[in-house]
Amino acid sequence: MDTVLIIGSNSFSGATYTDFVLQLGAKVIGISRSLEPFHAFLPYKWHNHENFTFYPLDLNNHLNEITTLLQDIKPAYVVNFAAQSMVAESWQNPGDWFMTNTVSTTKLHDELRKVDFLKRYVHVSTPEVYGSCTGFVQENYPFNPTTPTLYRVLPLT
Numbered sequence: 001m002d003t004v005l006i007i008g009s010n011s012f013s014g015a016t017y018t019d020f021v022l023q024l025g026a027k028v029i030g031i032s033r034s035l036e037p038f039h040a041f042l043p044y045k046w047h048n049h050e051n052f053t054f055y056p057l058d059l060n061n062h063l064n065e066i067t068t069l070l071q072d073i074k075p076a077y078v079v080n081f082a083a084q085s086m087v088a089e090s091w092q093n094p095g096d097w098f099m100t101n102t103v104s105t106t107k108l109h110d111e112l113r114k115v116d117f118l119k120r121y122v123h124v125s126t127p128e129v130y131g132s133c134t135g136f137v138q139e140n141y142p143f144n145p146t147t148p149t150l151y152r153v154l155p156l157t
Helices: 012-023 063-073 087-092 094-112 148-153
Strands: 003-007 027-032 052-056 077-080 120-123
Touching: 003 012, 003 063, 012 027, 027 063, 063 094, 077 094, 087 094
Parallel strands: 003 027, 003 077, 027 052, 077 120
Antiparallel strands: none
């Protein structure tokens, strides 16, 4: 199976997805701004996966290193879970959220568009772009964000 680069591999969803892809037999390179926390929070640590390598790299501060790693390993897939996600805190420090979720992500996208070896890039977002919802959300729902960062990025309808 192909190599998958997972950015935000320590996040709640990213850690579960990392475990899932490893169980499929993929070679996985994990990147996250934080060191790996307790194993209880990382489903991929619950199994004896030999095809996993972790790098503590921050999208905001280590884009050059991430780009070099990308060029070195030439993954077939890149899945991006990296984001600032705490809605309440986004109101206290909107600049931090904007830097990670908009500026650094845009810079990453700019680097990814220059490579010719990717089969697919998947950017994982948050349902927060749709605002407060009940039940299931369809992808064609209108954006209605309630955080200051998303107000600046997404058009309100």
